Amino acid sequence: MNIVLPSDYFNKGKEVEYPKNFILQKEGKMATKFWALKKGIARYIYTQNDKEYSGWFDFENEIVGSINSLVNLGIANETIQLIEDSELIEFTISDFDVKDEKFIHFKTQIIQYYFIELEKRVKFFQSLDAKQRYQYLLQHKPQFIKRIPQHLLASFLGITPESLSRIRTSVS
Secondary structure: OOOOHHHHHHOEEEEEEEOOOOOOEOOOOOOOEEEEEEEEEEEEEEEEOOOEEEEEEEEOOOOEOHHHHHHOOOOOOOOEEEEEEEEEEEHHHEEEEEEOHHHHHHHHHHHHHHHHHHHHHHHHHHHHHHHHHHHHHHHHHHHHHOOOOHHHHHHOOOHHHHHHHHHHHHHO
């Protein structure tokens, strides 16, 4: 599913470049912005018991931002960090009319997309072992395997980098 920001909205954004490791959004803070990713990768980081977990990754032509803040549900549940030098179009949420039908439709698309992806991830983690999860990514999301550093991919898969290395060796 592609989330489409209405073309006339792009004049509300500004083109920006941020370096690798730049934090776009901090967990626990209300987001005031969202982005259209032109080049790079954004990592969604969740913290539990002082440990970081990679929850998701966005790539080129995807919308980046805190779903909670964008749909007016509250503060961000995640930190969003760039893992490559990146080019984005940056939007300030307050620049949009929350009652505008096109913006409501855009936010509805985001909610639908996140719900479908969340449902897939629950199924992914509950029904597949680590090797099967890796094979699923190979088949359905090869950009994850090709572009995400191994330690971050391992975090996303819920395994250690050493386990991921063994899995990669056994699948090759």
